[in-house]
Amino acid sequence: MRIDDQVQFLKGVGPARAEMFRRLGVETVRDLLYLFPRGYEDRSDICPVLKLESGEKQTIIAECLEVRVAHWKNVEAAFADQTGSVKVVWFNAAYLKDQIHPGKTYRLTGRVMLYKRHMQMQHPSFHELGVAGEEDEAPIVVTYPATEGLQSRTIARAAATALDCCLGEAPELFSPSDLKRLAMPSARASIKDLHQPTNLKKIAPARRRMVFEEFFLMELAVAMRRRNARRHQDAPVIPVSPKVDEHIRRRFPFALTAAQDRALSEIVADIAQAVPMARLLQGDVGCGKTVVALYGVLAAVAAGCQAAIMTPTEILTEQHFANIEKYLVGSRVRWLLLTGSLSTKERQAALARIRSGEVDIVIGTQALIQQDVTFRNLGFVVVDEQHKFGVLQRAESRWRNAESDKPMRPHYLVMTATPIPRTLALTVFGDLDVSVIDQMPPGRQPTATRWVRPGKALEMYEEVRMEVRDGRQAYVVCPLVEETDNSDLKAATEEAERLQKEVFAEFRVALLHGRMTSEEKHAVMEEFRTGRSQILVSTIVIEVGIDIHNATIMIIEHAERFGLAQLHQLRGRVGRGANSGMCYLVADPGNDIAASRIKVMIETTDGFRIAEEDLRLRGPGEFFGTRQHGLPELRIGDLIADYDLLQLARDEASALVRQDSDLSRPEHQEVRHSLLARYGRTMELIEVG
Ligand code: ADP
Numbered sequence: 001m002r003i004d005d006q007v008q009f010l011k012g013v014g015p016a017r018a019e020m021f022r023r024l025g026v027e028t029v030r031d032l033l034y035l036f037p038r039g040y041e042d043r044s045d046i047c048p049v050l051k052l053e054s055g056e057k058q059t060i061i062a063e064c065l066e067v068r069v070a071h072w073k074n075v076e077a078a079f080a081d082q083t084g085s086v087k088v089v090w091f092n093a094a095y096l097k098d099q100i101h102p103g104k105t106y107r108l109t110g111r112v113m114l115y116k117r118h119m120q121m122q123h124p125s126f127h128e129l130g131v132a133g134e135e136d137e138a139p140i141v142v143t144y145p146a147t148e149g150l151q152s153r154t155i156a157r158a159a160a161t162a163l164d165c166c167l168g169e170a171p172e173l174f175s176p177s178d179l180k181r182l183a184m185p186s187a188r189a190s191i192k193d194l195h196q197p198t199n200l201k202k203i204a205p206a207r208r209r210m211v212f213e214e215f216f217l218m219e220l221a222v223a224m225r226r227r228n229a230r231r232h233q234d235a236p237v238i239p240v241s242p243k244v245d246e247h248i249r250r251r252f253p254f255a256l257t258a259a260q261d262r263a264l265s266e267i268v269a270d271i272a273q274a275v276p277m278a279r280l281l282q283g284d285v286g287c288g289k290t291v292v293a294l295y296g297v298l299a300a301v302a303a304g305c306q307a308a309i310m311t312p313t314e315i316l317t318e319q320h321f322a323n324i325e326k327y328l329v330g331s332r333v334r335w336l337l338l339t340g341s342l343s344t345k346e347r348q349a350a351l352a353r354i355r356s357g358e359v360d361i362v363i364g365t366q367a368l369i370q371q372d373v374t375f376r377n378l379g380f381v382v383v384d385e386q387h388k389f390g391v392l393q394r395a396e397s398r399w400r401n402a403e404s405d406k407p408m409r410p411h412y413l414v415m416t417a418t419p420i421p422r423t424l425a426l427t428v429f430g431d432l433d434v435s436v437i438d439q440m441p442p443g444r445q446p447t448a449t450r451w452v453r454p455g456k457a458l459e460m461y462e463e464v465r466m467e468v469r470d471g472r473q474a475y476v477v478c479p480l481v482e483e484t485d486n487s488d489l490k491a492a493t494e495e496a497e498r499l500q501k502e503v504f505a506e507f508r509v510a511l512l513h514g515r516m517t518s519e520e521k522h523a524v525m526e527e528f529r530t531g532r533s534q535i536l537v538s539t540i541v542i543e544v545g546i547d548i549h550n551a552t553i554m555i556i557e558h559a560e561r562f563g564l565a566q567l568h569q570l571r572g573r574v575g576r577g578a579n580s581g582m583c584y585l586v587a588d589p590g591n592d593i594a595a596s597r598i599k600v601m602i603e604t605t606d607g608f609r610i611a612e613e614d615l616r617l618r619g620p621g622e623f624f625g626t627r628q629h630g631l632p633e634l635r636i637g638d639l640i641a642d643y644d645l646l647q648l649a650r651d652e653a654s655a656l657v658r659q660d661s662d663l664s665r666p667e668h669q670e671v672r673h674s675l676l677a678r679y680g681r682t683m684e685l686i687e688v689g
């Protein structure tokens with residue numbers, strides 16, 4: 001057997017079990033060696049039966065005296081060693097009767113309780129001793145991430161076989177001197193210790209080592225991708241002269257904030273180079289990112305390039321469109337909207353204008369990255385809320401020059417209002433440079449947040465009524481309900497009807513939901529924007545980017561069903577103008593996590609703190625609410641708990657790339673091989689070397 005052979009051919013596995021292994025992500029012997037146990041239990045501490053104490057989990061070695069099925073299918077047994085005897089019970093487990101035999105000796109581990117004045121061991125795990133070949137079973141029992149039909153014990157046996165045949169082939173990525181400097185054990189010793197620890201103390205250093213290795217490869221992939229992207233020197237050079245700068249600024253009816261200026265100067269420095277910019281523009285909702293992005297767009301247009309703005313939803317596309325209209329009215333710049341809802345004819349006409357260079361700015365949804373879109377001279381791309389798109393890379397290879405059919409390398413500016421917690425900044429977004437806008441435009445009032453229990457809404461409605469009478473507007477957001485397809489729609493529809501009839505009869509209540517056509521949505525938004533309706537009941541479609549200054553009230557129904565990032569985004573919709581905002585979270589948090597989310601919302605409006613809390617509460621896998629977050633599946637590392645190792649790995653990886661940028665040196669071949677094996681395809685590193 002070799003390390004890259006299919007696990008199916010391992011002794012004791014076979015095709016049926018191989019299928020179950022596949023469900024755990026294990027295809028080859030190598031995968032199995034890197035499938036590490038989740039838990040360890042030391043059962044070596046044997047307690048004489050006489051010394052058993054109630055309350056604790058303990059292990060005994062004892063002979064079975066008798067066993068019977070009692071009421072409720074409980075199995076009751078008596079066990080004894082030289083010091084005494086003890087009753088053992090397994091609840092509702094009649095099937096166990098055939099697995100436990102009087103006269104045989106077992107190791108039993110379980111909690112001991114005082115029951116009717118006798119010690120009783122309850123529902124212990126048990127292991128028969130004296131079975132051929134299993135006497136030498138290790139005293140530390142490991143638990144693997146089992147899946148249906150594949151028990152932890154079966155995995156342990158397969159892992160033992162794999163260790164026997166192939167551990168010697170496991171790659172060592174670090175030189176002895178590096179290992180010494182890092183104070184880490186070798187890979188082989190660590191893998192062995194993780195699967196078959198002889199002592200609990202060996203687990204932590206072994207785990208540390210393998211987590212480090214996993215992070216190191218991931219950070220190396222990020223560093224290589226970053227290097228790859230910047231290796232090209234064929235992006236358009238976009239200089240910004242003082243005259244151009246003045247022209248662009250004149251388009252905005254306000255002075256930019258210091259934070260906006262800082263972000264701008266970083267962008268301007270980037271696009272003056274032929275190395276394509278890859279920059280993330282981060283800042284809380286309403287801080288003025290769009291204006292900064294638009295500056296970049298106009299600079300590109302002034303230099304004779306086309307620019308594209310990509311958004312996750314049609315509503316946002318229209319909003320950007322409206323913004324551009326607002327700022328550019330009367331200028332010579334030409335722009336158009338490219339969305340999925342154009343007719344074939346309209347789309348063809350739009351594509352022709354993009355191809356010939358008759359338009360300067362194209363605003364659109366994912367429709368922009370479809371195969372048939374060719375630009376004449378694309379120089380600058382704004383991606384709004386990138387994580388909703390999945391990985392940016394998908395777009396890159398799509399854009400081709402209309403004449404030469406060569407790939408075009410525009411400058412990229414990615415905007416996000418979901419602050420990126422520092423761990424993700426080192427991973428998913430690690431190949432982007434970052435600009436942060438950490439200041440709000442002047443005159444903004446903070447939004448207060450209040451928790452309202454369902455059934456205590458009357459007071460809230462009165463406050464809303466006062467505000468709306470004063471000329472303000474309100475959003476009411478209803479959550480997506482999972483059970484049936486249409487229930488979210490129904491919830492929002494019913495809520496709108498109820499509010500209109502029973503609560504706010506004197507106002508106009510409008511409804512917006514995800515299943516409307518874009519014309520319908522557009523009409524509803526226009527009505528709200530112009531103040532013809534005062535209260536907008538909506539499903540989550542308004543989550544991102546909507547910008548209506550007069551809306552100062554946000555009511556979020558069933559706030560317990562929303563994630564923190566979503567709540568923060570929603571709240572950011574109000575308090576965008578000169579009037580302060582008010583956010584009501586109507587919630588009945590049934591569990592602690594929901595309650596702590598709501599507490600965080602009340603305590604802070606700091607997006608970065610909220611993002612870190614969100615990541616902590618939900619875990620990185622769910623942080624983006626989609627499998628397309630671009631974060632590699634981790635086998636052993638934990639981005640939050642092992643943050644120190646992540647930083648160390650980042651430092652080591654960038655040091656290596658600085659030394660040997662394409663990993664061509666002989667001593668780096670193990671690293672190169674492992675990197676390509678793990679990330680070659682997903683991170684598009686195949687070009688390496
Ligand atoms: P973001 O995209 O970060 O959510 P926007 O760029 O949409 O923020 O700006 C939010 C609102 O603030 C917009 O209405 C915009 O016109 C306004 N705004 C942006 N920058 C400034 C500024 N420097 N001074 C005053 N208002 C600004």
Ligand code: MG
Nearest residue numbers: 286289290545
């Ligand atoms: Mg915006």
